[in-house]
Amino acid sequence: MSKDDLAGVSDYEGAAAGWGALKAVADAVRGQKAIVKETRGLLTMNQPHGFDCPGCAWPDPKHTSSFEFCENGAKAVSWEATAKRTTPEFFAAHPVSELLTWPDFDLENEGRLTHPMAYDQTTDRYLPISWDEALKRIGTALRALPNPDMAEFYTSGRASNEAAFLYQLFAREFGTNNFPDCSNMCHEATSVGLPESIGVGKGTVTLEDFDHCDAVFCIGHNPGTNHPRMLTTLREVSKRGAPIVVFNPLRERGLERFTSPQHPVEMLTLSSTPIASTYYLVKVGGDIAVLKGMMKTLVALDAKSLSEGGPGVLDREFIARHTTGFKDLLADLHATSWDAIEKASGLSRSDIEFAGNIYAKAERVIISYGMGITQHRHGTGNVQQIANLLMLRGNIGRQGAGISPLRGHSNVQGDRTVGITEVPNDALLDGLARVFGFEPPRRKGHNAIEAIEAIRDGRSKALVCLGGNLAVAMADQEVTFKAMRNLDLAVHIATKLNRTHLLLAKQSFILPCLGRTEIDTQATGPQSITVEDSMSMVHASRGGLKPASEHLKSEPAIIAAMALATLPNTRVGWAELVGDYGKIRDCIEAVFPEFAEFNARIQKPGGFRLYVAASEREWLTPTKKANFLVCPRIDEDPRVADRDVLTLATIRSHDQYNTTIYGLNDRYRGITGRRDVVFVNERDLASRGLKHGDLVDIAVVPGSKPGERVMRKLTAVAFHIAQGSVAAYYPEANVLVALDHHDVKSGTPSYKSIPVLLRASRG
Ligand SMILES: Nc1nc2c(c(=O)[nH]1)N[C@H]1C(S)=C(S)[C@@H](COP(=O)(O)OP(=O)(O)OC[C@H]3O[C@@H](n4cnc5c(=O)[nH]c(N)nc54)[C@H](O)[C@@H]3O)O[C@H]1N2
Ligand SMILES: Nc1nc2c(c(=O)[nH]1)N[C@H]1C(S)=C(S)[C@@H](COP(=O)(O)OP(=O)(O)OC[C@H]3O[C@@H](n4cnc5c(=O)[nH]c(N)nc54)[C@H](O)[C@@H]3O)O[C@H]1N2
Ligand SMILES: [Mo]
Numbered sequence: 001m002s003k004d005d006l007a008g009v010s011d012y013e014g015a016a017a018g019w020g021a022l023k024a025v026a027d028a029v030r031g032q033k034a035i036v037k038e039t040r041g042l043l044t045m046n047q048p049h050g051f052d053c054p055g056c057a058w059p060d061p062k063h064t065s066s067f068e069f070c071e072n073g074a075k076a077v078s079w080e081a082t083a084k085r086t087t088p089e090f091f092a093a094h095p096v097s098e099l100l101t102w103p104d105f106d107l108e109n110e111g112r113l114t115h116p117m118a119y120d121q122t123t124d125r126y127l128p129i130s131w132d133e134a135l136k137r138i139g140t141a142l143r144a145l146p147n148p149d150m151a152e153f154y155t156s157g158r159a160s161n162e163a164a165f166l167y168q169l170f171a172r173e174f175g176t177n178n179f180p181d182c183s184n185m186c187h188e189a190t191s192v193g194l195p196e197s198i199g200v201g202k203g204t205v206t207l208e209d210f211d212h213c214d215a216v217f218c219i220g221h222n223p224g225t226n227h228p229r230m231l232t233t234l235r236e237v238s239k240r241g242a243p244i245v246v247f248n249p250l251r252e253r254g255l256e257r258f259t260s261p262q263h264p265v266e267m268l269t270l271s272s273t274p275i276a277s278t279y280y281l282v283k284v285g286g287d288i289a290v291l292k293g294m295m296k297t298l299v300a301l302d303a304k305s306l307s308e309g310g311p312g313v314l315d316r317e318f319i320a321r322h323t324t325g326f327k328d329l330l331a332d333l334h335a336t337s338w339d340a341i342e343k344a345s346g347l348s349r350s351d352i353e354f355a356g357n358i359y360a361k362a363e364r365v366i367i368s369y370g371m372g373i374t375q376h377r378h379g380t381g382n383v384q385q386i387a388n389l390l391m392l393r394g395n396i397g398r399q400g401a402g403i404s405p406l407r408g409h410s411n412v413q414g415d416r417t418v419g420i421t422e423v424p425n426d427a428l429l430d431g432l433a434r435v436f437g438f439e440p441p442r443r444k445g446h447n448a449i450e451a452i453e454a455i456r457d458g459r460s461k462a463l464v465c466l467g468g469n470l471a472v473a474m475a476d477q478e479v480t481f482k483a484m485r486n487l488d489l490a491v492h493i494a495t496k497l498n499r500t501h502l503l504l505a506k507q508s509f510i511l512p513c514l515g516r517t518e519i520d521t522q523a524t525g526p527q528s529i530t531v532e533d534s535m536s537m538v539h540a541s542r543g544g545l546k547p548a549s550e551h552l553k554s555e556p557a558i559i560a561a562m563a564l565a566t567l568p569n570t571r572v573g574w575a576e577l578v579g580d581y582g583k584i585r586d587c588i589e590a591v592f593p594e595f596a597e598f599n600a601r602i603q604k605p606g607g608f609r610l611y612v613a614a615s616e617r618e619w620l621t622p623t624k625k626a627n628f629l630v631c632p633r634i635d636e637d638p639r640v641a642d643r644d645v646l647t648l649a650t651i652r653s654h655d656q657y658n659t660t661i662y663g664l665n666d667r668y669r670g671i672t673g674r675r676d677v678v679f680v681n682e683r684d685l686a687s688r689g690l691k692h693g694d695l696v697d698i699a700v701v702p703g704s705k706p707g708e709r710v711m712r713k714l715t716a717v718a719f720h721i722a723q724g725s726v727a728a729y730y731p732e733a734n735v736l737v738a739l740d741h742h743d744v745k746s747g748t749p750s751y752k753s754i755p756v757l758l759r760a761s762r763g
Helices: 018-031 035-043 071-080 088-093 104-109 131-143 161-174 188-198 229-239 264-269 287-307 316-322 326-335 338-345 349-361 379-392 412-417 426-436 448-456 477-484 555-566 574-579 581-591 682-686 732-736
Strands: 117-120 125-128 151-155 215-219 244-247 257-259 278-280 365-369 402-405 462-466 489-494 507-512 529-532 537-541 646-651 677-680 695-700 710-718 725-729 754-760
Touching: 018 071, 088 125, 117 131, 131 489, 131 507, 131 555, 151 161, 151 448, 161 412, 161 426, 161 462, 161 529, 161 555, 161 574, 161 581, 188 379, 188 402, 215 229, 215 349, 229 244, 229 257, 244 349, 278 349, 287 326, 287 338, 287 349, 287 379, 316 379, 338 349, 365 379, 379 402, 412 529, 426 581, 448 477, 462 555, 477 732, 489 555, 555 574, 574 581, 646 732, 677 682, 682 710, 695 732, 710 732, 725 732, 732 754
Parallel strands: 151 462, 215 244, 215 365, 244 278, 365 402, 462 489, 489 507, 646 725, 677 710
Antiparallel strands: 117 125, 117 507, 529 537, 646 754, 677 725, 695 710, 695 754
């Protein structure tokens, strides 16, 4: 080990947030030269008449009287409100072959895109092009496809309801349901799993429920980094003395201690509030086992209570009146041994029983979860076991209780609600036919993995991206990058340059758009857009900053123009809709009854909550009941039984937003200035003859396909991580994820459970 190998690796001693967060914001803002704009921008963020933070989808408190400080929200805003520009001069100076050698950070760090650009093969450069010419060429190329299902329409979850609605309208009038979206890589296990369990694919709680709950279980998410405003809520829960129980393979600082920037006394006295009352380092992929163990505990406690003449701990009335499948669940729990549970979870029976007792004692429980639950081979099974556990004590559909999937992008949930889905139901399609007078396609479309497979195999030839960085976010970069170059047409509606834009099709276009922080002026004046947060609250957002360039168009305007250029006989009044986004909302309301009085209801600060049937104990399942669903497996992957095999989870650093890398620090994990590390348990290092700071290679245990997937020369960092588990950063580690390594039911890539071997690097 050379001394340098451990440069930038240390222990982080502080609590989450606090002064370190303020400094990080100042650095981020300075780095983007956004100082003047930033203060104005930040002050209107998440305010009743300001713009919605483009960071996470955590809801806003109802009575926001002062700016709710969030380090990572501030970074997201300064990244968009940057004074830096990626101009035609920049593209003239750098051929694409050169840009491909740049790190992802450097590409986006050039700043906001300013002009529509088209790739030119002769010069190997993106050259400026007029909007009209670009749209004409795009329309011609789309019309030239032998059939509409050869086009893929990707959406990243930052798009507003208005943009997303127009986008699905355009693609469906064009003739396809191919809507790969970032949700396919994120909460698809929720979207597929929860409707089977409780009849809705969304969370059932509201922010107020956190004021009434008696315990919160946080499973597989890292709010200190990814939903920082949630810490304010958890802090209140903790102050009330309600237990917060965490299951996470890594010891995440934000879940341990939090210094609230909203509370000057904590800041000045350098004190902090403990968050988790109990923290379990579950093995990666061990959650089904834990959840089954907790359910076994409940059943045992129930029997004991009944035998002593007590009332039992299961909610018998709820189970009898509202559910099916209870007997099958009991049989499965009975057949699952504690031995198997301990092995798969890495936790002892007594630990799990302790957690089960906390759950049983709490009158009202909320379980929140994130990617640590969904991105597995059995992600859907994971989600459904959480629903089972809640249902056993009637913890769904009453105050202070429920399920709380933490969505990723700030409007990923809304995009789904307004029609971005490859499996549209009849209500949606009938609604479109009724309102617009064309017959939308009824065939199932492609999800994200299917889209890549279709492009790889030449079955799809055009890709339109409404934001995002599909190729880098997707599994299997080897396959995905190559596939991109198979396309005839690639269209990227984007704010910043990224690698996906550089994987060239025969014709490639970059169409620069307004961001959420910017003033969006259309024929009838400045427009608001709407978004839906993780708790089904829909509210308006209005940007206040001057657009980054006079050549930018809004996403709705770009989509409408593309539709007009592609569909000569369109039935939709695109120009009218774009002139007044209120009219887009009228159309949304006409298609989706739950948006009744849409325009009126967003006038109210904070907006309105969409009806969530399961929150009212109305079960929109085929059985009209909530269903206990058995997941036969308790381990992720049989290969992990091999003692040499570790399970790798890919995780986000504190300085990134998905594929956008803001900087190279991961403050709460003690990493500074680098990302080339792998977090390993000390004992797993020792048993391999390795130590803290050694250079190691990670190789995927061979699956069905020949060839080795390997990441070389990472520095091993001994970390508080469950034995048998390792973690490395996303997106770099996506080279390790095979395209067919995904949740068997929902297709969510198993980014969080990759069977790997760890060995010393050679040479
Ligand atoms: N600042 C910032 N905010 C973001 C994002 C961002 O990149 N940066 N991304 C947004 C998006 S799109 C999303 S989806 C969310 C993501 O938010 P999270 O769901 O918090 O996402 P991850 O960072 O992937 O981390 C998941 C956590 O799961 C844990 N974990 C890994 N494997 C397992 C497991 O098998 N079991 C359990 N119990 N835990 C496990 C990891 O240790 C980690 O703490 O955040 C959103 N908000
Ligand atoms: N290994 C691994 N892979 C993962 C994950 C993981 O945990 N591990 N997580 C997965 C998850 S949860 C998700 S959600 C996906 C994310 O996948 P994506 O949503 O595709 O990726 P992002 O990195 O969020 O997209 C960033 C790009 O969006 C564009 N952009 C930013 N703001 C705007 C805007 O306002 N409008 C438009 N049009 N464009 C904009 C910019 O050009 C920027 O480069 O990645 C997935 N991939
Ligand atoms: Mo996500």
